[in-house]
Amino acid sequence: MMGLSDIIRCSLLVTVCLSPVAHDHLQRTSDQEPRRDGRFAVIIEGVGGEPVYTQRFRNWTHAMIDVLGGELAFAEDHIFYLTASPTETVTANTARATAAEVRSTFERLNTMVEPGDLIFVFLVGHGSFDGQQAKFNLSGPDLTAEDFDRLLDALPTDNVILVNAASASGAFIKPLSQPGRIVITATRSGYERNATRFAEFFIQAFKKEQADTDKNQRVSLLEAFTYATRMTAEWYERRGTLATEHALLDDNGDHVGHRGALEGDGLLARTTYLDARPLAQAVDDPILQQLLDQRERLERAIEALKARKTEMSPTAYEAQLEKLLVRLARVNQSIKARQKR
Numbered sequence: 001m002m003g004l005s006d007i008i009r010c011s012l013l014v015t016v017c018l019s020p021v022a023h024d025h026l027q028r029t030s031d032q033e034p035r036r037d038g039r040f041a042v043i044i045e046g047v048g049g050e051p052v053y054t055q056r057f058r059n060w061t062h063a064m065i066d067v068l069g070g071e072l073a074f075a076e077d078h079i080f081y082l083t084a085s086p087t088e089t090v091t092a093n094t095a096r097a098t099a100a101e102v103r104s105t106f107e108r109l110n111t112m113v114e115p116g117d118l119i120f121v122f123l124v125g126h127g128s129f130d131g132q133q134a135k136f137n138l139s140g141p142d143l144t145a146e147d148f149d150r151l152l153d154a155l156p157t158d159n160v161i162l163v164n165a166a167s168a169s170g171a172f173i174k175p176l177s178q179p180g181r182i183v184i185t186a187t188r189s190g191y192e193r194n195a196t197r198f199a200e201f202f203i204q205a206f207k208k209e210q211a212d213t214d215k216n217q218r219v220s221l222l223e224a225f226t227y228a229t230r231m232t233a234e235w236y237e238r239r240g241t242l243a244t245e246h247a248l249l250d251d252n253g254d255h256v257g258h259r260g261a262l263e264g265d266g267l268l269a270r271t272t273y274l275d276a277r278p279l280a281q282a283v284d285d286p287i288l289q290q291l292l293d294q295r296e297r298l299e300r301a302i303e304a305l306k307a308r309k310t311e312m313s314p315t316a317y318e319a320q321l322e323k324l325l326v327r328l329a330r331v332n333q334s335i336k337a338r339q340k341r
Contacts, residue, residue: 037075037276038117041068042105044097045083046125046137046166053195054084057124060165060199064122065090067206072275078112080105084125084139099141106151116297117157120274121148124199127166129190134171136164145175152181159300161221161272165199168192170248170257179253179311180304182269184225187245188257194244201231206274222269225249229259253308268303288338291331298328 045061048054065081068074069091081090082097082105093108095101113119126137135142152160163184164172171190176183186198205211205224212219213226229247236243248257251268258265302324309317 037078038114039074039120039274039276040078040080040109040113040117041074041120041122042080042109043068043082043122044102044124044136044138045081046097046123046127047084047139049126049137053126056195058083060124060203061122062090063203064124064199067203068120068274071206074274080109096139098139099143099147102138102143103151106154110154110156113156115156116159118274119152119155119157119160121152121160121162122199123162123164123166123169125166126195127164127168127171127190127193129168129171129193131190134168134175134190136166136169145172148172149176152176158304161274163202165196165202167194167196167245169196170246173248173250173257174255177250177253177255179308180268181253182221182251182272183249183257184221185248185257188248188259192245196232196245197235198228198232198245198247201235202228204228204231218273218275220270221251221272221274222249222266225269226260253311267306268300271299271303285338288335291335291338295328295331295335298324298331302328 043061043064045057048057061081061083065079068079069076077092079091080093080095082095082101083090084097086094086096093105095105109119123136128135128137128142134145136144136148148162152162158178158180160180161182161184162172162176165186168187168190169185170187170192172185173183184202186196202224205227206219208219208227211223211227213223214220219227225247232245232247233243246259248259249265249269250257251272252265254265256265260266302321305317305320305324312320
């Protein structure tokens with residue numbers, strides 16, 4: 001088995017370019033089929049209970065939908081909006097936010113989603129926790145964290161992001177945590193029960209240059225989380241009040257959330273984006289675009305593998321990592337060769 005130095009040498013020396021057969025296949029595929037957008041979003045607005053919360057939750061969910069359809073360029077028919085009291089059709093897929101409709105939405109997704117597609121689930125509203133079970137409050141029966149876990153498990157893709165911006169959302173971390181899945185909550189436990197502000201700043205992150213800390217013209221999930229966490233804390237400081245929410249992130253499947261890129265969390269979120277591709281990669285060459293997409297998928301796979309390292313034997317981990325790194329090296333060399341043409 002190659003050691004790390006061998007893998008690095010392979011990354012530098014491999015000069016595998018597309019063979020004529022592979023080139024022709026990609027060209028035919030590009031000529032015959034438009035590039036598929038495998039990104040889907042489910043935005044769920046829970047019951048407000050009081051007019052002030054009803055309007056706040058409505059404003060935030062609409063703002064999230066605007067960002068998805070605008071800056072992040074999601075296809076309109078890939079955005080599902082479930083609202084506590086639908087008075088207008090905000091998206092092509094608008095329905096009442098009930099447990100039955102949530103299940104029905106995920107059943108529809110099962111017929112649309114393919115392996116490797118990205119699913120973004122965003123919950124805004126009130127939550128509850130009785131010391132044993134966490135729930136998200138809907139019109140009629142609520143859905144538990146375990147309910148959401150089963151709905152996500154049934155999807156044909158593991159590329160899932162769930163952001164629960166509700167009160168008491170911290171208790172969602174443990175039931176939902178899985179390798180390769182990103183879970184973000186507005187609170188650190190089920191006992192932080194006050195209404196939250198995290199959603200407002202999480203949405204803002206995708207429109208603020210300050211959130212793009214690595215200046216690559218994209219905002220990753222980790223950057224959005226970090227920005228929203230900082231702005232939420234400042235919101236309480238400006239008012240001179242004690243913060244009643246402390247957001248958490250879990251992306252390594254250990255069932256424990258953290259407030260930053262600590263102890264393994266943050267590796268996957270750092271390379272996960274809701275937008276389709278960097279602006280610099282919006283290219284006219286369809287073959288190059290497919291190679292760039294392939295590189296992004298491999299980079300995500302490497303980060304997901306790193307998140308599972310503690311669950312694997314050293315031999316199995318090194319073997320899988322070696323395989324992915326060699327594939328990434330070959331794709332990078334093909335990209336360089338294509339860009340020089």
